[in-house]
Amino acid sequence: MEKTEFMGKITAGVTHEIKNVLAIIKESAGLLEDLLFFGKDNAPLPREKVQRTLGRIAEQVQRGVDLSTKLNAFAHSSDEISASVEINQAVSQAAQLCKRFARLKEITLLVKPVEKSASVTTDPLLLQMLLFQCMDLLMHGTDPGSTIELRVPDSSEGKYVEITVIPGESSNKAAETPQLAANPLLTAVHRTASALEIQVETEDSPLKVRVCFPGRCHGN
Amino acid sequence: MNCKVLLVDDEKEFASTLAERLDLRGISVDVANSGEDALRSLSNSVPEVVILDLMMPGMNGLAVLERIKQDFPRIQVILLTGMGSVSEGVEGLRLGAFDYLMKPVHIEDLIARIKDAVSKSEREV
Numbered sequence: 001m002e003k004t005e006f007m008g009k010i011t012a013g014v015t016h017e018i019k020n021v022l023a024i025i026k027e028s029a030g031l032l033e034d035l036l037f038f039g040k041d042n043a044p045l046p047r048e049k050v051q052r053t054l055g056r057i058a059e060q061v062q063r064g065v066d067l068s069t070k071l072n073a074f075a076h077s078s079d080e081i082s083a084s085v086e087i088n089q090a091v092s093q094a095a096q097l098c099k100r101f102a103r104l105k106e107i108t109l110l111v112k113p114v115e116k117s118a119s120v121t122t123d124p125l126l127l128q129m130l131l132f133q134c135m136d137l138l139m140h141g142t143d144p145g146s147t148i149e150l151r152v153p154d155s156s157e158g159k160y161v162e163i164t165v166i167p168g169e170s171s172n173k174a175a176e177t178p179q180l181a182a183n184p185l186l187t188a189v190h191r192t193a194s195a196l197e198i199q200v201e202t203e204d205s206p207l208k209v210r211v212c213f214p215g216r217c218h219g220n
Numbered sequence: 221m222n223c224k225v226l227l228v229d230d231e232k233e234f235a236s237t238l239a240e241r242l243d244l245r246g247i248s249v250d251v252a253n254s255g256e257d258a259l260r261s262l263s264n265s266v267p268e269v270v271i272l273d274l275m276m277p278g279m280n281g282l283a284v285l286e287r288i289k290q291d292f293p294r295i296q297v298i299l300l301t302g303m304g305s306v307s308e309g310v311e312g313l314r315l316g317a318f319d320y321l322m323k324p325v326h327i328e329d330l331i332a333r334i335k336d337a338v339s340k341s342e343r344e345v
Contacts, residue, residue, distance in 0.1 A: 022323075023234050
């Protein structure tokens, strides 16, 4: 995956969701118009329905603002080839951008942030791409209903991100655990990691990816 | 206009609001929020038209369309999606969808397409 392909994939996903938001606002405004048009002369408007619809519009406007803010922050990650990035923040942003892809696979993303994580100097966009590829790798073959947990350690503990699959209750426990080493997506993960001079380690039981930044990786 | 429609969309707020608007225009609407729910709903009650989102968690719209055309060939399916790319729409038409509309859609345009789909369904009886 190249940077431009990655940006296209993320932009397509977020703008698709923005179109859904606009569609809800449009239908809600249309419903208010309908209530005026179909209501009998001088009959009071159904207050509860009007309030509910206005509340829905306000909620969706906020959802649209949040999506646009996310997309804007993502677009700005390409401003500099090298910048200081707080690991916590990078992971939260990547998880937000990946949320929709996870939802389509019925997988929940759970970020476990810490109060103060370490910072690294890196290519912010390429780091987003690496984190996205790691989540994509783990989602591949993971049962619906599972959770992918992203853990960032405290700055004193080390400079890494641990991404682990927690199988859901309905996961097929008898099925063979997918082997990450056999997954072709892993090659792309290693290619991106190598460009960033970052090391990626994998485990199969539980399915786990550890992104190790230069410096202390294992907290020792 | 009297007809029965099944509206399938995982955006619950969108589906419920559009259903209310269609209902005000005399169209009876059942709502399903996933492809699996839609197929379950069809085993209980068969509408003339299905309005179907393409991108949904679990079973996607094209897979649902294939099942509908296989098990209920007389039902007309209108694809309604927020996707900017038309390739899935073209694939949907190839699989037997009646039409392909982009979100957000004007309610009058949607109703016109529902009417056309009902006429086609009646002609095929």
